[in-house]
Amino acid sequence: DSRGRVLFAVDQVTGEITITAPLQYDAGKTFEAVVEAKDQGDIPKVSEATMTLTIVNVGNNAPRLEVKLQKTVFDNTVLIPEDAKNSTFVGKLLAIDNDPGVSGDVTCYSAHPSFRVDPFGNYFAIIMSGSLDREQAEKIDVVLVCSDAGSPSKTSSVSFQVLVSDVNDNAPMFSQTQYVANIPEENIFGRQILKLTATDPDAGINKLFTYSLFPRENSVFSIDKDSGILKARTTFDHEVEKRLNVIILATDEGHPSLVSTATVIVNILDINDNYPEIITKELRVQEGIGNMKHVGNLEGSDKDSGVNADLVFSMPPTDDITGQMFKVNPNGVVIAIQELDRETRDRYILYLEVKDKGLDPKMTSGTVTVIIDDINDHAPVFQFPSETNHTA
Ligand SMILES: [Ca+2]
Ligand SMILES: [Ca+2]
Ligand SMILES: [Ca+2]
Ligand SMILES: [Ca+2]
CATH class of the missing domain: 2.60.40.60 (Cadherins)
Incomplete structure (x- = not known):
């Protein structure tokens, strides 16, 4: 054949012809072999016959699949931002099936709900059909499945990987939206009132954030931008004010950045510091x-x-x-x-x-x-x- 394999053998005595390699079916393909017969005389007489073999399609072959991705970061892996729009083109799926008739009719689908495959000329377009969330899944295996219409039908599958890149779609989250602290009056300057905590589920700079007071200028409180420790900048007097509110912001470093707020209620507790x-x-x-x-x-x-x-x-x-x-x-x-x-x-x-x-x-x-x-x-x-x- 074209790859130089020996496909047939002939028994020198009986003349029986056997197949020595699998004959791959291709529509309309025929094999030709020349068979020689010679006698055993001193000067042998030779005669030839041409044998023509038409391969009959008795089996049905599964489609052969290949994925060609649009933007590969490395082999068989595509990088998609988590906010990629529905219908974003991801790549091509080639499905080759040379079987005749319906045995060569191929339909494909994506096993992952965020993707679909649409027939497009001689290939299938791999398209986004749902949203991605890096905070849910950073790496996705997408399996594409194709079947022909033969009976029985033959199915093949192929997969590719998606790396979901981060978008700043989460504001930092405080552990509570409202905190309450009880502080006795006559506190020392700089006394710690409480420590706030927030977390940001994004990645990279999108998850970095700092704490601040709102409004920023505050003569009563101060907050450490990194630790979230809220301190008193003054000595409280229960007889002047029994309860104070302060608003804390957590602002991430994404572009644009996202902000969330928490309220701290500070109850100033009474101390017996007044004479009757x-x-x-x-x-x-x-x-x-x-x-x-x-x-x-x-x-x-x-x-x-x-x-x-x-x-x-x-x-x-x-x-x-x-x-x-x-x-x-x-x-x-x-x-x-x-x-x-x-x-x-x-x-x-x-x-x-x-x-x-x-x-x-x-x-x-x-x-x-x-x-x-x-x-x-x-x-x-x-x-x-x-x-x-x-x-x-
Ligand atoms: Ca964020
Ligand atoms: Ca994110
Ligand atoms: Ca008092
Ligand atoms: Ca008193």
């Missing part, structure tokens, strides 16, 4: 009120919150007369223990203490003046006229 005050300066009471009677309520204040501003009044033991005359309840109610008589004494000065219930209680001392008002308990004594001198 006694607001009441004086209490007025009418004379003559008796034993265990209500004189008045003491009022106090404390700028702190909760127990740190929960006040307890007391009157420390004293040798003074006030200790025998008055009693102060913890809630600030002042009681007269004995009857108050203006004529005996018209004012008393109470020495008081007020203390909060904080963990480290703060106490303030002060005085409150109790003024005894007159209720005209003595009938006027007329000097003149009088009943006794009969001047009336």
Whole structure:
């Protein structure tokens, strides 16, 4: 044959012709062989006959497939960006089947949903038919399958690789959209509030990002652009502000870059850093009120919150007369223990203490003046006229 193979042999005695190599079927192909016969005389007589062999197609051959990719990065591998549009041309699929009739009619399909093959003249066009996502699959094996219409049908497959290149299609993602931090007031400058974390599933510079504050100028907070550590640039005062919000951005280095945001709520917790005050300066009471009677309520204040501003009044033991005359309840109610008589004494000065219930209680001392008002308990004594001198 054309490749110089010996395809036939003839038995020198019996004349039997045998096939020594597989005869590949090609439509219409015939083989010719010349057969010689000679006798065994001293000068042999030779005669020749031409043998013509037509190969009959008894089997059906599977299509032979070949992929010719458009942009190969290396052998049999094509590089496609993950945002490649539907219908992007990827390469050609050649499907050769020389079988006669329907045994040579070939149809093909792609086993991968993101690709399809469309008949196009004497080849099939390999075309994108779905979207790619590098974050899902960075390397794809695409298997193309072709079958002829013979019976039985013969099928072949061929594959190629797709390397999906990254596009910056993901913003960095914070681990939470909202963070809450509880920081006691009177913190030191530069105290760490919390560490934010974000991740970006892209590749290369598309996955690099930095943290920043929004707006960038902030006198209260600072953030480390690489570590995401949020710090205080000031000393917080619960009595001025109980809760602060700050917006953090994570911006990647893709072109164009993508940004995401998170909110940090900072609760400024109370510390017992304020002393109570006694607001009441004086209490007025009418004379003559008796034993265990209500004189008045003491009022106090404390700028702190909760127990740190929960006040307890007391009157420390004293040798003074006030200790025998008055009693102060913890809630600030002042009681007269004995009857108050203006004529005996018209004012008393109470020495008081007020203390909060904080963990480290703060106490303030002060005085409150109790003024005894007159209720005209003595009938006027007329000097003149009088009943006794009969001047009336
Ligand atoms: Ca990104
Ligand atoms: Ca990406
Ligand atoms: Ca306090
Ligand atoms: Ca406080």
